[in-house]
Amino acid sequence: MKKIFDYIEAHHDAYLEELFTFLRCKSISTRDEGVEECAQMLSDIMEKSGISTTIYPTSRHPVVYGERIENEDLPTMLIYGHYDVQPPEPLEEWNSDPFEPVIRDGRIFCRGASDNKAQLYTHVKAAEAWLQVEGKLPVNVKYLFEGEEEIGSPDLLPFVEEHKDLLKCDVCFYSDSHYHENGRPQINLGVKGLCYVEITLREAETDLHSMMATCIQNPAWRMVQLLSTLKDPKGNITIDGFYDDVRPLNKLEIEAAGRIPSDEETLKSQYGVKRFLKGRRSDDFYYNLIFEPTCNIAGLYAGFTGDGSKTVLPKKASVKIDMRLVPDQKPEKILEALKDHLCRHGFSDAEIRHYGMVTPSRTPVDHPYVKVAEEALREGFLQEPIVFPGIGGVAPDYVFTGHLGVPTIVIPYAAADQKNHAPNESMVLDGFFHGIRTSAALVYHLAKEAGEYE
Numbered sequence: 001m002k003k004i005f006d007y008i009e010a011h012h013d014a015y016l017e018e019l020f021t022f023l024r025c026k027s028i029s030t031r032d033e034g035v036e037e038c039a040q041m042l043s044d045i046m047e048k049s050g051i052s053t054t055i056y057p058t059s060r061h062p063v064v065y066g067e068r069i070e071n072e073d074l075p076t077m078l079i080y081g082h083y084d085v086q087p088p089e090p091l092e093e094w095n096s097d098p099f100e101p102v103i104r105d106g107r108i109f110c111r112g113a114s115d116n117k118a119q120l121y122t123h124v125k126a127a128e129a130w131l132q133v134e135g136k137l138p139v140n141v142k143y144l145f146e147g148e149e150e151i152g153s154p155d156l157l158p159f160v161e162e163h164k165d166l167l168k169c170d171v172c173f174y175s176d177s178h179y180h181e182n183g184r185p186q187i188n189l190g191v192k193g194l195c196y197v198e199i200t201l202r203e204a205e206t207d208l209h210s211m212m213a214t215c216i217q218n219p220a221w222r223m224v225q226l227l228s229t230l231k232d233p234k235g236n237i238t239i240d241g242f243y244d245d246v247r248p249l250n251k252l253e254i255e256a257a258g259r260i261p262s263d264e265e266t267l268k269s270q271y272g273v274k275r276f277l278k279g280r281r282s283d284d285f286y287y288n289l290i291f292e293p294t295c296n297i298a299g300l301y302a303g304f305t306g307d308g309s310k311t312v313l314p315k316k317a318s319v320k321i322d323m324r325l326v327p328d329q330k331p332e333k334i335l336e337a338l339k340d341h342l343c344r345h346g347f348s349d350a351e352i353r354h355y356g357m358v359t360p361s362r363t364p365v366d367h368p369y370v371k372v373a374e375e376a377l378r379e380g381f382l383q384e385p386i387v388f389p390g391i392g393g394v395a396p397d398y399v400f401t402g403h404l405g406v407p408t409i410v411i412p413y414a415a416a417d418q419k420n421h422a423p424n425e426s427m428v429l430d431g432f433f434h435g436i437r438t439s440a441a442l443v444y445h446l447a448k449e450a451g452e453y454e
């Protein structure tokens, strides 16, 4: 790896220059701004790096697919990433132009810097470094870069289903999200799923005078009663069948979660709270964050919420609930369980609208490719990585674990305070350069695992 690391070191300035051009190219998927141009630019960067690339149109924004196939007998890694970004607003809260990258305090500030352009770019430059130094790669590499991640990846699963042969691989790696708040690199082996619903109860055709509360049902009170059937006072979710499919944890997962460093006071100040739920301590923090499914009230609204008082009997009440799921809960089944539960509790008139549905995913802690990622991080970051059996967040990992049937390992290169989706998003330079080294070392260790260097 020494020659490759030297090559990377010698090209820091060139990487920044090219990355900055890529960052300047707006690709705001939610309002169709610049996404096609950015796909073309990414494809050009990949071609110039030695990767043959095809742009596939989808119903909205294209997939940039690339590959470097050296030999069918070698292991194949699939790199996933997304080149679309969140809108930059509110603009007045940025300290510099959101689409003009600048370096301050060892960080690149720009929309999309950490989420996800610089992170996916490391994997492209890793292949380029191998090709420049060795003339070939010791593994096959495929790249799937989508332009719709920030709008929920609506075309990702259809694309993968339609191109299963093209995407055939042994493992999926990607770099998104962030490493541990103490600065140590981390590996994420799973994500939670999601079932997001809005429940509405209606009564009168219009809001009424509140004196009518003697004879007409108040949907806000009914909503309070409805919600009280979803959880018991101890916080257990009481939707019948909710926990039925939760996969029992194995010893390795529990031990891995136990090894994640956590400092109670740091966590409390990070979230601006004085206590944790149910008096939990710091050693429960990651265990629950990773393994516990939730039924969270994300929004609750009815009646008069303006200044002053208004005596009114509201015509409707609504709640938005997000349920974060763990393997092997299925969002479709949870939605059915919720509907049945509401019918059984006298709320068959509740209107239920569902939004996001994501299946949870987890790659086994003892999968041999986890060691590959650990070795790569040790060499690339020069620090001991922390293995997270899962995270609290949601991502489309199940598309790869479930539909392609391959282990999926996330190796984040951004810092915990990257501010993705918020003003002043940044990518730490150290994470970026160490990321290129790690992505290059990943290639080496995957080949080594397959017996290439024996």
Ligand SMILES: [Zn+2]
Pocket (backbone or CB within 6 Å): 086, 115, 150, 420, 421
């Ligand atoms: Zn994002």
